[in-house]
Amino acid sequence: MTHKEVMAKLFDFNATTYYAWKKQNRPIITLLDQYFSKEDIEEFLEFGSIEKFGFLEFIDYTYKEAAFVSILSALANLGHVFHSNIDDYIDYLAYALSYDSGYVQSLETRQEFLAIFIYAYDSYKGYFTIDDLGMAIKQIDLHFPAHNGYADVIAYFIDRDFLPFVKACIMNKPQYINLAIQFCIRFNLYKYKSTCHYEDLYQKFQMPFDNNINFTSALQIVFNQFNYEAFKNEIKAIKQDSL
Structure with a gap:
């Protein structure tokens, strides 16, 4: 999945909404972009946890x-x-x-x-x-x-x-x-x-x-x-x- 597809799946909305939130500099998007890789989020979606933090x-x-x-x-x-x-x-x-x-x-x-x-x-x-x-x-x-x-x-x-x-x-x-x-x-x-x-x-x-x-x-x-x-x-x- 692309980064936008992963984020859309995480929040259960479409890519358009993701880009709108990103443009608005919403803190949750900034936090995720700064501290979590696409692979981290994919791992969370698949397993319900992120190995490196556990x-x-x-x-x-x-x-x-x-x-x-x-x-x-x-x-x-x-x-x-x-x-x-x-x-x-x-x-x-x-x-x-x-x-x-x-x-x-x-x-x-x-x-x-x-x-x-x-x-x-x-x-x-x-x-x-x-x-x-x-x-x-x-x-x-x-x-x-x-x-x-x-x-x-x-x-x-x-x-x-x-x-x-x-x-x-x-x-x-x-x-x-x-x-x-x-x-x-x-x-x-x-x-x-x-x-x-x-x-x-x-x-x-x-x-x-x-x-x-x-x-x-x-x-x-x-x-x-x-x-x-x-x-x-x-x-x-x-x-x-x-x-």
Whole structure:
């Protein structure tokens, strides 16, 4: 859409009215023209929010380094628990918590919690939905709280298809960017039941280093080679293909 078409859609009037308001220097038009791009408004019309502003509310969390690294470290170790695929872990998680949340809340250790997965998974593969995942996250927060606000952070990630998770990693933990990319792709393929191939998507964006690289070197490579906007468009395409 052109800029005038976007503004007309935002205000639910025709382009002629938009130009009349603009000529009259109405404050709302001046505000939008000065501080919001056409892409910002299109994003708001499509999703009901603007990522870069939501991200500003989230950014304080990323400075709590221990909590942020704990999430990334968990992703790194998922393949060593039961299966190599992160989406398998999500399935385990969803089933275990939807199966008997009362039992889960009575567990005393995380090891007991994980043990449910072995019992449940094989008979229920493919059963789970994104609603199960959301409920599972809430239950995890109740039984294994990370810190105040953790549930809100996860809810924000889920709502934005984990794209802010990738952006946060770029800014604060670039050495873990491949883990964030992996999870974001797998999450969206799972969420939107996409037939796209994970390996094809991941190879487009994988950075040429492992988790042992130091922060400075990783930051330089990521800023020079990782195209976040292109990655975001690929994730949006997964969603569009499912509609």
